Amino acid sequence: MATELIRPILTVDVVLLTLHDDRIHVVLQAREKAPHAGELALVGGYVHPEEDQSTAAAAARVLRDKAGLAVRVLEQLMTFSGGDRDPRGWSASVAYYALLPHEEIAERGDASLRMLPFAQVKGLPFDHDAIVAGAMQRCRRRAAYSSLPAFLLSPAFTLPELRRAYEAALGRSLNDSAFRRKIDELRMVEPVSGSVSKATARPAQLFRLSKSGVVEFDRTV
Amino acid sequence: MATELIRPILTVDVVLLTLHDDRIHVVLQAREKAPHAGELALVGGYVHPEEDQSTAAAAARVLRDKAGLAVRVLEQLMTFSGGDRDPRGWSASVAYYALLPHEEIAERGDASLRMLPFAQVKGLPFDHDAIVAGAMQRCRRRAAYSSLPAFLLSPAFTLPELRRAYEAALGRSLNDSAFRRKIDELRMVEPVSGSVSKATARPAQLFRLSKSGVVEFDRTV
Known part of the structure:
Protein backbone atom coordinates (compact mmCIF):
# COMPACT_ATOMS: atom_id res chain seq x y z
CA MET A 1 0.00 0.00 0.00
CA ALA A 144 -26.00 21.17 33.09
CA TYR A 145 -28.21 18.30 31.90
CA SER A 146 -26.97 15.04 33.40
CA SER A 147 -26.07 13.24 36.60
CA LEU A 148 -22.37 13.42 35.70
CA PRO A 149 -21.24 15.37 38.84
CA ALA A 150 -22.52 12.55 41.08
CA PHE A 151 -19.61 10.44 39.86
CA LEU A 152 -17.23 12.81 41.62
CA LEU A 153 -18.67 11.42 44.88
CA SER A 154 -18.68 8.02 46.58
CA PRO A 155 -21.72 5.93 45.57
CA ALA A 156 -23.53 7.05 48.78
CA PHE A 157 -23.67 10.81 49.38
CA THR A 158 -25.64 13.49 51.18
CA LEU A 159 -27.69 16.06 49.25
CA PRO A 160 -25.40 18.94 50.32
CA GLU A 161 -22.43 16.95 48.96
CA LEU A 162 -24.27 16.43 45.66
CA ARG A 163 -25.05 20.13 45.43
CA ARG A 164 -21.40 21.04 46.00
CA ALA A 165 -20.34 18.55 43.31
CA TYR A 166 -22.73 20.22 40.85
CA GLU A 167 -21.50 23.67 41.83
CA ALA A 168 -17.86 22.68 41.33
CA ALA A 169 -18.57 21.03 37.97
CA LEU A 170 -20.72 23.93 36.74
CA GLY A 171 -18.38 26.59 38.12
CA ARG A 172 -21.21 28.56 39.75
CA SER A 173 -23.34 28.39 42.88
CA LEU A 174 -26.87 27.03 42.91
CA ASN A 175 -29.92 28.01 44.89
CA ASP A 176 -30.41 25.22 47.44
CA SER A 177 -34.20 24.88 47.25
CA ALA A 178 -34.23 25.09 43.45
CA PHE A 179 -31.52 22.43 43.39
CA ARG A 180 -33.53 20.09 45.63
CA ARG A 181 -36.67 20.61 43.55
CA LYS A 182 -34.76 19.77 40.36
CA ILE A 183 -33.22 16.61 41.83
CA ASP A 184 -36.69 15.60 42.99
CA GLU A 185 -38.29 16.25 39.61
CA LEU A 186 -35.65 14.22 37.77
CA ARG A 187 -35.95 11.40 40.34
CA MET A 188 -32.20 11.37 40.19
CA VAL A 189 -31.50 9.94 43.64
CA GLU A 190 -33.02 7.52 46.09
CA PRO A 191 -32.34 7.18 49.82
CA VAL A 192 -29.97 4.43 50.94
CA SER A 193 -32.25 2.90 53.56
CA GLY A 194 -31.03 3.26 57.12
CA SER A 195 -27.80 5.01 56.15
CA VAL A 196 -26.73 8.33 57.57
CA SER A 197 -23.49 10.17 57.03
CA LYS A 198 -21.07 10.26 59.96
CA ALA A 199 -19.05 13.04 58.36
CA THR A 200 -21.25 15.79 59.74
CA ALA A 201 -22.13 16.71 63.34
CA ARG A 202 -25.82 16.39 62.53
CA PRO A 203 -26.60 12.99 60.94
CA ALA A 204 -27.66 13.40 57.30
CA GLN A 205 -29.51 10.92 55.11
CA LEU A 206 -27.39 9.21 52.46
CA PHE A 207 -28.57 8.90 48.87
CA ARG A 208 -27.42 7.06 45.76
CA LEU A 209 -28.16 7.59 42.06
CA SER A 210 -31.43 5.90 41.13
CA LYS A 211 -31.49 3.82 37.97
CA SER A 212 -33.68 6.35 36.20
CA GLY A 213 -31.38 9.10 37.48
CA VAL A 214 -28.32 7.89 35.60
CA VAL A 215 -28.57 10.00 32.49
CA GLU A 216 -26.90 8.26 29.62
CA PHE A 217 -23.56 9.35 28.25
CA ASP A 218 -22.03 8.62 24.86
CA ARG A 219 -19.64 6.10 26.34
CA THR A 220 -19.68 4.62 29.78
CA VAL A 221 -17.69 1.63 30.99
CA MET B 1 9.82 -0.16 22.19
CA ALA B 144 -31.00 23.20 18.95
CA TYR B 145 -28.50 25.86 20.00
CA SER B 146 -26.41 26.95 17.03
CA SER B 147 -26.49 28.22 13.46
CA LEU B 148 -25.35 24.81 12.19
CA PRO B 149 -28.39 24.15 9.91
CA ALA B 150 -27.62 27.30 7.89
CA PHE B 151 -24.60 25.47 6.47
CA LEU B 152 -26.97 23.09 4.68
CA LEU B 153 -27.92 26.09 2.51
CA SER B 154 -26.11 28.27 0.00
CA PRO B 155 -24.51 31.33 1.64
CA ALA B 156 -27.57 33.44 0.64
CA PHE B 157 -30.95 32.03 1.62
CA THR B 158 -34.54 33.06 2.31
CA LEU B 159 -36.02 32.82 5.82
CA PRO B 160 -38.45 30.05 4.80
CA GLU B 161 -35.45 28.07 3.50
CA LEU B 162 -33.63 28.59 6.79
CA ARG B 163 -36.66 27.43 8.74
CA ARG B 164 -36.93 24.27 6.66
CA ALA B 165 -33.21 23.58 7.20
CA TYR B 166 -33.74 23.85 10.98
CA GLU B 167 -36.80 21.61 10.81
CA ALA B 168 -34.95 18.95 8.83
CA ALA B 169 -31.93 19.05 11.17
CA LEU B 170 -34.08 19.00 14.32
CA GLY B 171 -36.48 16.39 12.95
CA ARG B 172 -39.57 18.37 13.99
CA SER B 173 -41.61 21.31 12.72
CA LEU B 174 -41.27 24.80 14.13
CA ASN B 175 -43.79 27.55 14.67
CA ASP B 176 -43.04 30.17 12.00
CA SER B 177 -43.46 33.32 14.10
CA ALA B 178 -41.55 31.85 17.06
CA PHE B 179 -38.79 30.87 14.64
CA ARG B 180 -38.55 34.39 13.20
CA ARG B 181 -38.51 35.92 16.68
CA LYS B 182 -35.68 33.60 17.73
CA ILE B 183 -33.60 34.33 14.62
CA ASP B 184 -34.16 38.04 15.27
CA GLU B 185 -33.19 37.80 18.94
CA LEU B 186 -29.97 35.95 18.14
CA ARG B 187 -29.16 38.42 15.35
CA MET B 188 -28.24 35.34 13.41
CA VAL B 189 -28.82 36.67 9.92
CA GLU B 190 -28.52 39.92 8.00
CA PRO B 191 -30.13 40.87 4.69
CA VAL B 192 -28.01 40.65 1.55
CA SER B 193 -28.72 44.14 0.27
CA GLY B 194 -30.70 44.29 -2.96
CA SER B 195 -30.87 40.51 -3.35
CA VAL B 196 -34.09 38.61 -3.80
CA SER B 197 -34.59 34.93 -4.50
CA LYS B 198 -35.76 34.00 -8.00
CA ALA B 199 -36.68 30.49 -6.89
CA THR B 200 -40.15 31.53 -5.74
CA ALA B 201 -43.04 33.11 -7.64
CA ARG B 202 -43.14 35.97 -5.12
CA PRO B 203 -39.68 37.58 -4.73
CA ALA B 204 -38.23 36.93 -1.26
CA GLN B 205 -35.44 38.79 0.51
CA LEU B 206 -32.16 36.89 0.75
CA PHE B 207 -30.19 36.69 3.98
CA ARG B 208 -26.75 35.48 5.03
CA LEU B 209 -25.32 34.48 8.41
CA SER B 210 -24.15 37.55 10.30
CA LYS B 211 -20.76 37.42 11.98
CA SER B 212 -22.35 37.39 15.43
CA GLY B 213 -24.78 34.73 14.20
CA VAL B 214 -22.12 32.12 13.54
CA VAL B 215 -22.17 30.22 16.78
CA GLU B 216 -18.84 28.62 17.43
CA PHE B 217 -18.27 24.93 17.02
CA ASP B 218 -15.51 22.79 18.52
CA ARG B 219 -13.73 22.56 15.20
CA THR B 220 -14.43 24.48 12.06
CA VAL B 221 -12.25 24.70 8.98
Whole structure:
Protein backbone atom coordinates (compact mmCIF):
# COMPACT_ATOMS: atom_id res chain seq x y z
CA MET A 1 0.00 0.00 0.00
CA ALA A 2 2.12 2.82 -1.35
CA THR A 3 0.22 5.60 0.40
CA GLU A 4 0.61 4.05 3.80
CA LEU A 5 4.34 3.66 4.37
CA ILE A 6 4.46 5.33 7.78
CA ARG A 7 1.77 4.58 10.30
CA PRO A 8 1.13 7.26 12.90
CA ILE A 9 1.51 6.57 16.61
CA LEU A 10 -1.83 5.93 18.37
CA THR A 11 -2.13 6.69 22.07
CA VAL A 12 -4.82 7.36 24.66
CA ASP A 13 -4.77 10.05 27.35
CA VAL A 14 -7.17 10.29 30.27
CA VAL A 15 -8.17 13.49 32.06
CA LEU A 16 -9.03 12.25 35.56
CA LEU A 17 -11.25 14.71 37.40
CA THR A 18 -12.03 14.61 41.09
CA LEU A 19 -13.48 16.83 43.80
CA HIS A 20 -11.35 18.14 46.65
CA ASP A 21 -12.05 21.15 48.91
CA ASP A 22 -15.16 21.86 46.79
CA ARG A 23 -13.04 22.38 43.69
CA ILE A 24 -12.46 20.25 40.62
CA HIS A 25 -8.94 18.82 40.62
CA VAL A 26 -7.06 17.11 37.82
CA VAL A 27 -5.13 13.95 38.66
CA LEU A 28 -1.72 13.90 37.00
CA GLN A 29 1.07 11.35 37.01
CA ALA A 30 4.84 11.76 36.91
CA ARG A 31 6.04 10.31 33.61
CA GLU A 32 8.30 7.26 33.96
CA LYS A 33 10.01 7.50 30.59
CA ALA A 34 11.26 10.02 28.03
CA PRO A 35 10.07 12.28 26.55
CA HIS A 36 9.40 14.52 29.55
CA ALA A 37 10.48 11.87 32.09
CA GLY A 38 9.64 12.93 35.63
CA GLU A 39 7.22 15.65 34.56
CA LEU A 40 3.56 15.59 35.56
CA ALA A 41 1.26 14.71 32.67
CA LEU A 42 -2.05 13.02 31.93
CA VAL A 43 -2.22 9.29 32.57
CA GLY A 44 -1.81 7.78 29.12
CA GLY A 45 -0.05 5.32 26.88
CA TYR A 46 0.12 3.48 23.59
CA VAL A 47 -2.84 1.56 22.25
CA HIS A 48 -1.94 -2.16 22.21
CA PRO A 49 -3.79 -3.75 19.28
CA GLU A 50 -2.92 -7.25 20.51
CA GLU A 51 -4.80 -6.78 23.78
CA ASP A 52 -7.12 -3.74 23.56
CA GLN A 53 -10.57 -4.22 22.05
CA SER A 54 -10.93 -0.50 21.44
CA THR A 55 -9.36 2.81 22.43
CA ALA A 56 -11.83 2.93 25.37
CA ALA A 57 -10.49 -0.44 26.52
CA ALA A 58 -6.94 0.91 26.12
CA ALA A 59 -7.81 3.90 28.32
CA ALA A 60 -9.29 1.62 31.00
CA ARG A 61 -6.19 -0.64 30.84
CA VAL A 62 -3.81 2.31 31.15
CA LEU A 63 -5.74 3.61 34.20
CA ARG A 64 -5.63 0.16 35.79
CA ASP A 65 -2.01 -0.72 35.00
CA LYS A 66 -0.36 2.67 35.46
CA ALA A 67 -2.50 4.19 38.23
CA GLY A 68 -4.29 1.19 39.78
CA LEU A 69 -7.63 2.90 39.23
CA ALA A 70 -11.02 1.67 38.04
CA VAL A 71 -13.54 4.35 37.11
CA ARG A 72 -17.33 4.24 36.75
CA VAL A 73 -17.52 6.83 33.97
CA LEU A 74 -15.07 7.07 31.09
CA GLU A 75 -16.16 9.16 28.16
CA GLN A 76 -14.38 9.93 24.92
CA LEU A 77 -13.56 13.61 24.55
CA MET A 78 -11.93 13.96 21.15
CA THR A 79 -8.80 13.02 19.25
CA PHE A 80 -5.79 15.33 19.19
CA SER A 81 -3.32 14.82 16.37
CA GLY A 82 -0.40 16.12 14.38
CA GLY A 83 3.29 15.95 13.68
CA ASP A 84 4.36 18.42 16.37
CA ARG A 85 2.63 17.19 19.51
CA ASP A 86 5.01 14.32 20.33
CA PRO A 87 8.74 14.22 19.55
CA ARG A 88 8.47 10.48 18.81
CA GLY A 89 6.63 11.21 15.56
CA TRP A 90 3.26 11.97 14.00
CA SER A 91 0.71 10.91 16.57
CA ALA A 92 -2.98 10.81 17.34
CA SER A 93 -4.15 10.62 20.92
CA VAL A 94 -7.73 9.66 21.65
CA ALA A 95 -8.51 11.66 24.78
CA TYR A 96 -10.95 10.49 27.44
CA TYR A 97 -12.15 12.00 30.66
CA ALA A 98 -13.13 10.18 33.80
CA LEU A 99 -14.61 11.22 37.13
CA LEU A 100 -13.81 9.57 40.41
CA PRO A 101 -14.24 10.18 44.13
CA HIS A 102 -11.30 11.75 45.91
CA GLU A 103 -11.18 8.88 48.43
CA GLU A 104 -10.25 6.39 45.74
CA ILE A 105 -7.12 8.31 44.82
CA ALA A 106 -6.22 8.97 48.46
CA GLU A 107 -6.61 5.25 49.26
CA ARG A 108 -4.18 4.34 46.49
CA GLY A 109 -1.39 6.29 48.20
CA ASP A 110 0.49 6.23 44.88
CA ALA A 111 3.36 8.73 45.11
CA SER A 112 3.42 9.14 41.32
CA LEU A 113 -0.11 10.62 41.37
CA ARG A 114 -0.70 14.32 42.08
CA MET A 115 -3.94 16.30 42.27
CA LEU A 116 -3.94 19.93 41.15
CA PRO A 117 -6.86 22.38 41.13
CA PHE A 118 -8.00 22.88 37.54
CA ALA A 119 -6.99 26.56 37.52
CA GLN A 120 -3.40 25.61 38.40
CA VAL A 121 -2.97 23.06 35.62
CA LYS A 122 -0.68 24.82 33.16
CA GLY A 123 2.51 24.04 31.30
CA LEU A 124 1.92 20.31 30.97
CA PRO A 125 3.99 18.46 28.34
CA PHE A 126 2.71 17.66 24.82
CA ASP A 127 -0.69 19.31 24.18
CA HIS A 128 -2.05 18.14 27.53
CA ASP A 129 -3.07 21.69 28.55
CA ALA A 130 -5.48 21.78 25.61
CA ILE A 131 -6.79 18.30 26.41
CA VAL A 132 -7.46 19.30 30.05
CA ALA A 133 -9.23 22.50 28.93
CA GLY A 134 -11.41 20.49 26.54
CA ALA A 135 -12.33 17.99 29.25
CA MET A 136 -13.26 20.72 31.70
CA GLN A 137 -15.45 22.43 29.11
CA ARG A 138 -17.20 19.16 28.29
CA CYS A 139 -17.67 18.36 31.98
CA ARG A 140 -19.32 21.75 32.51
CA ARG A 141 -21.73 21.28 29.61
CA ARG A 142 -22.68 17.76 30.66
CA ALA A 143 -23.22 18.86 34.27
CA ALA A 144 -26.00 21.17 33.09
CA TYR A 145 -28.21 18.30 31.90
CA SER A 146 -26.97 15.04 33.40
CA SER A 147 -26.07 13.24 36.60
CA LEU A 148 -22.37 13.42 35.70
CA PRO A 149 -21.24 15.37 38.84
CA ALA A 150 -22.52 12.55 41.08
CA PHE A 151 -19.61 10.44 39.86
CA LEU A 152 -17.23 12.81 41.62
CA LEU A 153 -18.67 11.42 44.88
CA SER A 154 -18.68 8.02 46.58
CA PRO A 155 -21.72 5.93 45.57
CA ALA A 156 -23.53 7.05 48.78
CA PHE A 157 -23.67 10.81 49.38
CA THR A 158 -25.64 13.49 51.18
CA LEU A 159 -27.69 16.06 49.25
CA PRO A 160 -25.40 18.94 50.32
CA GLU A 161 -22.43 16.95 48.96
CA LEU A 162 -24.27 16.43 45.66
CA ARG A 163 -25.05 20.13 45.43
CA ARG A 164 -21.40 21.04 46.00
CA ALA A 165 -20.34 18.55 43.31
CA TYR A 166 -22.73 20.22 40.85
CA GLU A 167 -21.50 23.67 41.83
CA ALA A 168 -17.86 22.68 41.33
CA ALA A 169 -18.57 21.03 37.97
CA LEU A 170 -20.72 23.93 36.74
CA GLY A 171 -18.38 26.59 38.12
CA ARG A 172 -21.21 28.56 39.75
CA SER A 173 -23.34 28.39 42.88
CA LEU A 174 -26.87 27.03 42.91
CA ASN A 175 -29.92 28.01 44.89
CA ASP A 176 -30.41 25.22 47.44
CA SER A 177 -34.20 24.88 47.25
CA ALA A 178 -34.23 25.09 43.45
CA PHE A 179 -31.52 22.43 43.39
CA ARG A 180 -33.53 20.09 45.63
CA ARG A 181 -36.67 20.61 43.55
CA LYS A 182 -34.76 19.77 40.36
CA ILE A 183 -33.22 16.61 41.83
CA ASP A 184 -36.69 15.60 42.99
CA GLU A 185 -38.29 16.25 39.61
CA LEU A 186 -35.65 14.22 37.77
CA ARG A 187 -35.95 11.40 40.34
CA MET A 188 -32.20 11.37 40.19
CA VAL A 189 -31.50 9.94 43.64
CA GLU A 190 -33.02 7.52 46.09
CA PRO A 191 -32.34 7.18 49.82
CA VAL A 192 -29.97 4.43 50.94
CA SER A 193 -32.25 2.90 53.56
CA GLY A 194 -31.03 3.26 57.12
CA SER A 195 -27.80 5.01 56.15
CA VAL A 196 -26.73 8.33 57.57
CA SER A 197 -23.49 10.17 57.03
CA LYS A 198 -21.07 10.26 59.96
CA ALA A 199 -19.05 13.04 58.36
CA THR A 200 -21.25 15.79 59.74
CA ALA A 201 -22.13 16.71 63.34
CA ARG A 202 -25.82 16.39 62.53
CA PRO A 203 -26.60 12.99 60.94
CA ALA A 204 -27.66 13.40 57.30
CA GLN A 205 -29.51 10.92 55.11
CA LEU A 206 -27.39 9.21 52.46
CA PHE A 207 -28.57 8.90 48.87
CA ARG A 208 -27.42 7.06 45.76
CA LEU A 209 -28.16 7.59 42.06
CA SER A 210 -31.43 5.90 41.13
CA LYS A 211 -31.49 3.82 37.97
CA SER A 212 -33.68 6.35 36.20
CA GLY A 213 -31.38 9.10 37.48
CA VAL A 214 -28.32 7.89 35.60
CA VAL A 215 -28.57 10.00 32.49
CA GLU A 216 -26.90 8.26 29.62
CA PHE A 217 -23.56 9.35 28.25
CA ASP A 218 -22.03 8.62 24.86
CA ARG A 219 -19.64 6.10 26.34
CA THR A 220 -19.68 4.62 29.78
CA VAL A 221 -17.69 1.63 30.99
CA MET B 1 9.82 -0.16 22.19
CA ALA B 2 8.66 -3.69 23.01
CA THR B 3 5.08 -2.72 23.68
CA GLU B 4 4.62 -1.07 20.34
CA LEU B 5 5.40 -3.71 17.72
CA ILE B 6 2.22 -3.34 15.68
CA ARG B 7 0.89 0.10 14.97
CA PRO B 8 -2.84 0.33 14.32
CA ILE B 9 -4.23 1.69 11.06
CA LEU B 10 -5.38 5.32 11.33
CA THR B 11 -8.08 6.56 8.99
CA VAL B 12 -10.62 9.37 8.74
CA ASP B 13 -14.27 9.07 7.66
CA VAL B 14 -16.56 11.97 6.87
CA VAL B 15 -20.34 11.97 7.21
CA LEU B 16 -21.43 14.49 4.59
CA LEU B 17 -24.93 15.82 5.30
CA THR B 18 -27.02 17.85 2.91
CA LEU B 19 -30.61 18.98 2.46
CA HIS B 20 -32.77 17.68 -0.38
CA ASP B 21 -36.59 17.69 -0.63
CA ASP B 22 -36.69 19.12 2.92
CA ARG B 23 -34.96 16.02 4.31
CA ILE B 24 -31.41 15.42 5.53
CA HIS B 25 -29.50 13.23 3.10
CA VAL B 26 -26.17 11.48 3.57
CA VAL B 27 -23.66 11.69 0.73
CA LEU B 28 -21.99 8.34 0.10
CA GLN B 29 -19.33 7.27 -2.36
CA ALA B 30 -18.81 3.98 -4.20
CA ARG B 31 -15.56 2.46 -2.90
CA GLU B 32 -12.81 2.18 -5.50
CA LYS B 33 -10.79 -0.54 -3.81
CA ALA B 34 -11.15 -3.64 -1.65
CA PRO B 35 -12.42 -4.26 0.94
CA HIS B 36 -16.03 -3.67 -0.13
CA ALA B 37 -15.03 -2.40 -3.62
CA GLY B 38 -18.02 -0.90 -5.44
CA GLU B 39 -20.15 -0.60 -2.31
CA LEU B 40 -21.44 2.76 -1.08
CA ALA B 41 -19.62 3.98 2.05
CA LEU B 42 -18.58 7.16 3.80
CA VAL B 43 -15.94 9.27 2.06
CA GLY B 44 -12.75 8.37 3.90
CA GLY B 45 -9.14 7.27 3.73
CA TYR B 46 -5.82 6.78 5.45
CA VAL B 47 -4.18 9.57 7.38
CA HIS B 48 -0.95 10.54 5.56
CA PRO B 49 1.54 11.70 8.19
CA GLU B 50 3.87 13.06 5.52
CA GLU B 51 1.31 15.56 4.25
CA ASP B 52 -1.53 15.96 6.78
CA GLN B 53 -1.07 18.43 9.63
CA SER B 54 -3.83 16.78 11.65
CA THR B 55 -6.71 14.34 11.26
CA ALA B 56 -8.94 17.34 10.42
CA ALA B 57 -6.55 18.23 7.59
CA ALA B 58 -6.64 14.60 6.46
CA ALA B 59 -10.46 14.73 6.35
CA ALA B 60 -10.40 17.95 4.30
CA ARG B 61 -7.81 16.43 1.91
CA VAL B 62 -9.86 13.25 1.44
CA LEU B 63 -12.98 15.32 0.67
CA ARG B 64 -11.04 17.40 -1.83
CA ASP B 65 -9.13 14.58 -3.54
CA LYS B 66 -11.76 11.86 -3.56
CA ALA B 67 -14.96 13.88 -3.93
CA GLY B 68 -13.79 17.29 -5.22
CA LEU B 69 -15.58 19.01 -2.35
CA ALA B 70 -14.67 21.89 -0.05
CA VAL B 71 -16.86 22.35 3.00
CA ARG B 72 -17.40 25.34 5.29
CA VAL B 73 -18.01 23.28 8.44
CA LEU B 74 -16.11 20.14 9.37
CA GLU B 75 -16.45 18.99 12.93
CA GLN B 76 -14.93 16.02 14.69
CA LEU B 77 -17.52 13.53 15.86
CA MET B 78 -15.58 10.81 17.66
CA THR B 79 -13.11 8.02 17.05
CA PHE B 80 -14.31 4.49 16.30
CA SER B 81 -11.80 1.71 16.88
CA GLY B 82 -11.15 -1.99 17.27
CA GLY B 83 -9.83 -5.15 15.72
CA ASP B 84 -13.08 -6.19 14.00
CA ARG B 85 -14.17 -3.08 12.14
CA ASP B 86 -11.79 -3.37 9.17
CA PRO B 87 -10.46 -6.65 7.67
CA ARG B 88 -7.08 -4.96 7.04
CA GLY B 89 -6.29 -4.97 10.75
CA TRP B 90 -6.79 -3.17 14.04
CA SER B 91 -7.89 0.32 13.12
CA ALA B 92 -9.03 3.63 14.51
CA SER B 93 -11.08 5.97 12.38
CA VAL B 94 -11.47 9.57 13.44
CA ALA B 95 -14.97 10.43 12.24
CA TYR B 96 -16.01 13.91 11.13
CA TYR B 97 -19.24 15.36 9.90
CA ALA B 98 -19.69 18.13 7.41
CA LEU B 99 -22.66 20.06 6.07
CA LEU B 100 -22.95 21.36 2.56
CA PRO B 101 -25.58 22.77 0.19
CA HIS B 102 -27.19 20.33 -2.18
CA GLU B 103 -26.21 22.48 -5.19
CA GLU B 104 -22.53 21.89 -4.56
CA ILE B 105 -22.92 18.13 -4.89
CA ALA B 106 -25.24 18.42 -7.89
CA GLU B 107 -22.76 20.74 -9.62
CA ARG B 108 -19.98 18.19 -9.20
CA GLY B 109 -21.90 15.66 -11.28
CA ASP B 110 -19.62 12.94 -9.85
CA ALA B 111 -21.15 9.56 -10.67
CA SER B 112 -19.40 7.95 -7.69
CA LEU B 113 -21.37 10.13 -5.26
CA ARG B 114 -24.88 9.16 -4.12
CA MET B 115 -27.29 10.94 -1.78
CA LEU B 116 -29.62 8.85 0.37
CA PRO B 117 -32.23 10.09 2.87
CA PHE B 118 -30.90 9.48 6.38
CA ALA B 119 -33.66 6.95 7.18
CA GLN B 120 -32.58 4.79 4.22
CA VAL B 121 -28.90 4.63 5.16
CA LYS B 122 -28.49 1.07 6.41
CA GLY B 123 -26.16 -1.83 5.80
CA LEU B 124 -23.09 0.25 4.99
CA PRO B 125 -19.71 -1.53 5.17
CA PHE B 126 -17.42 -1.41 8.23
CA ASP B 127 -19.14 0.34 11.18
CA HIS B 128 -20.31 3.20 8.97
CA ASP B 129 -23.97 2.77 10.03
CA ALA B 130 -22.95 3.60 13.61
CA ILE B 131 -20.86 6.57 12.46
CA VAL B 132 -23.79 7.96 10.45
CA ALA B 133 -26.15 7.52 13.41
CA GLY B 134 -23.71 9.34 15.69
CA ALA B 135 -23.35 12.22 13.23
CA MET B 136 -27.11 12.60 12.88
CA GLN B 137 -27.55 12.64 16.66
CA ARG B 138 -24.83 15.27 17.05
CA CYS B 139 -26.31 17.38 14.23
CA ARG B 140 -29.71 17.32 15.96
CA ARG B 141 -28.25 18.43 19.29
CA ARG B 142 -26.19 21.22 17.74
CA ALA B 143 -29.15 22.47 15.70
CA ALA B 144 -31.00 23.20 18.95
CA TYR B 145 -28.50 25.86 20.00
CA SER B 146 -26.41 26.95 17.03
CA SER B 147 -26.49 28.22 13.46
CA LEU B 148 -25.35 24.81 12.19
CA PRO B 149 -28.39 24.15 9.91
CA ALA B 150 -27.62 27.30 7.89
CA PHE B 151 -24.60 25.47 6.47
CA LEU B 152 -26.97 23.09 4.68
CA LEU B 153 -27.92 26.09 2.51
CA SER B 154 -26.11 28.27 0.00
CA PRO B 155 -24.51 31.33 1.64
CA ALA B 156 -27.57 33.44 0.64
CA PHE B 157 -30.95 32.03 1.62
CA THR B 158 -34.54 33.06 2.31
CA LEU B 159 -36.02 32.82 5.82
CA PRO B 160 -38.45 30.05 4.80
CA GLU B 161 -35.45 28.07 3.50
CA LEU B 162 -33.63 28.59 6.79
CA ARG B 163 -36.66 27.43 8.74
CA ARG B 164 -36.93 24.27 6.66
CA ALA B 165 -33.21 23.58 7.20
CA TYR B 166 -33.74 23.85 10.98
CA GLU B 167 -36.80 21.61 10.81
CA ALA B 168 -34.95 18.95 8.83
CA ALA B 169 -31.93 19.05 11.17
CA LEU B 170 -34.08 19.00 14.32
CA GLY B 171 -36.48 16.39 12.95
CA ARG B 172 -39.57 18.37 13.99
CA SER B 173 -41.61 21.31 12.72
CA LEU B 174 -41.27 24.80 14.13
CA ASN B 175 -43.79 27.55 14.67
CA ASP B 176 -43.04 30.17 12.00
CA SER B 177 -43.46 33.32 14.10
CA ALA B 178 -41.55 31.85 17.06
CA PHE B 179 -38.79 30.87 14.64
CA ARG B 180 -38.55 34.39 13.20
CA ARG B 181 -38.51 35.92 16.68
CA LYS B 182 -35.68 33.60 17.73
CA ILE B 183 -33.60 34.33 14.62
CA ASP B 184 -34.16 38.04 15.27
CA GLU B 185 -33.19 37.80 18.94
CA LEU B 186 -29.97 35.95 18.14
CA ARG B 187 -29.16 38.42 15.35
CA MET B 188 -28.24 35.34 13.41
CA VAL B 189 -28.82 36.67 9.92
CA GLU B 190 -28.52 39.92 8.00
CA PRO B 191 -30.13 40.87 4.69
CA VAL B 192 -28.01 40.65 1.55
CA SER B 193 -28.72 44.14 0.27
CA GLY B 194 -30.70 44.29 -2.96
CA SER B 195 -30.87 40.51 -3.35
CA VAL B 196 -34.09 38.61 -3.80
CA SER B 197 -34.59 34.93 -4.50
CA LYS B 198 -35.76 34.00 -8.00
CA ALA B 199 -36.68 30.49 -6.89
CA THR B 200 -40.15 31.53 -5.74
CA ALA B 201 -43.04 33.11 -7.64
CA ARG B 202 -43.14 35.97 -5.12
CA PRO B 203 -39.68 37.58 -4.73
CA ALA B 204 -38.23 36.93 -1.26
CA GLN B 205 -35.44 38.79 0.51
CA LEU B 206 -32.16 36.89 0.75
CA PHE B 207 -30.19 36.69 3.98
CA ARG B 208 -26.75 35.48 5.03
CA LEU B 209 -25.32 34.48 8.41
CA SER B 210 -24.15 37.55 10.30
CA LYS B 211 -20.76 37.42 11.98
CA SER B 212 -22.35 37.39 15.43
CA GLY B 213 -24.78 34.73 14.20
CA VAL B 214 -22.12 32.12 13.54
CA VAL B 215 -22.17 30.22 16.78
CA GLU B 216 -18.84 28.62 17.43
CA PHE B 217 -18.27 24.93 17.02
CA ASP B 218 -15.51 22.79 18.52
CA ARG B 219 -13.73 22.56 15.20
CA THR B 220 -14.43 24.48 12.06
CA VAL B 221 -12.25 24.70 8.98
